[in-house]
Amino acid sequence: MWLSTCTDIDDQKRTEETLRQSQKRVDLLMNSSIIGIFCAEDDEIVCANTTFLRMTGNSQEDLQQRNVPWATTTPALASSFSQQAYQEMVAHHCMTPFEMELVCKDGSHLPVLLGGIAFHEEVLQGVGFVMDNSACRELEQRKDTFLGMISHELKTPLASLKLQTQFLRKKLEKQDLPNVEVVCARMDTQLHAVTRLVDELLDVSHIQTGKLEYAQEMVDLDEILEEVVGVIQGVHTTHTIMLRHAASPAAVVGDRDRLARVFLNLLSNAIKYAPDAPLIEVGLATEASAVTISVRDQGIGIPRELQGRIFERFYRAVPLQQCAFPGLGMGLYIVAEIVRRHGGTIRVESEKGKGSIFHVTFPLAASRRGGPEVLKEKRDGQDSIKSV
Secondary structure (H helix, E strand, C coil): CCCCCCCCCHHHHHHHHHHHHHHHHHHHHHCCCCEEEEEEECCEEEEECHHHHHHHCCCHHHHHCCCCEHHHHCCHHHHHCCHHHHHHHHHHCEEEEEEEEEECCCCCEEEEEEEEEEEECCCEEEEEEEEECHHHHHHHHHHHHHHHHHHHHHHHHHHHHHHHHHHHHHHHHHCCCCCHHHHHHHHHHHHHHHHHHHHHHHHHHHHHHCCCCCCCEEEEHHHHHHHHHHHHHHHCCCCEEEEECCCCCCEEEECHHHHHHHHHHHHHHHHHCCCCCCEEEEEEEECCCEEEEEEEECCCCCCHHHCCCCCCCCCCCCCCCCCCCCCCCCHHHHHHHHHHHCCCEEEEEECCCCCEEEEEEEECCHHHHHCHHHHHHHCCCCCCCCCC
């Protein structure tokens, strides 16, 4: 007697075919000649594709012998990988791609864009995706070099143009011609605008190359703000700037001219983006160890989704097509860099159509306890702000 059974294996075949297709896609991804891919367990890389090994100068033998640790590719997990990115990986199982440099086997540095995903098992496992960013970095460096060069080249003719304008103004005033003062004032305004633009280009270039220098001295923020407000108020008579002084001495250690640039920029922006709202409010508030300067306008505001990018280089929340608000998006980038270099922070509160408030916070100088007499002694001999 024969006993037989019949089993439908169509589902099994479909499952096997799906697995083969999935493995094929994984193999194609791993064999990518564009993206470097590696798998890591804790601080050790356990597998990687050929592209990643080529990027870092390692071999399959190095990989098999586990000689490609995190310390080689990301000089120290907590620093170059960035603690914030690491925490994001642990919390969300993935991280936003960010720029960094890999340290290759020969000690050279390779600029890359790094992203990754993580798995939580007995040990933290992750997959990293790496793209060579050296071409973009080179273009950035060329652009920065060009900006620095063109800024230097423009400063000389600008200085000459200022002198010639002053000479022409004196000559015209002697002839008692009508509207001379109005015309000359307009010329001065445009010269100031071009000079400021060139200065910002030069500052951006110096920031990118790490050459922006900072003095270290005791600085009275109350005094700086009073001078800056006076200068801005004299130029922009259409607006009223209300300044509320700090209740106690507000002294920080830093570069007086750079700090003045921060407030000049914030106030100029407040006026520019609030053409129909003439009141600008500036206030200082001191705490036990910090001072916060707030600049409030009642202008067009900044949409919430754009607020995270306004401190990026060359980024403008207002499109370039809107000529009513000229600019190249350098001012807030420079402001944020100066604030950061002084150990401070800057943030914005804004709502579209309802104005903006910029809050800048600095750590107070330890010697502020010396009171106003100390501040007066420290600022003896310092020049006032002469131009915008």
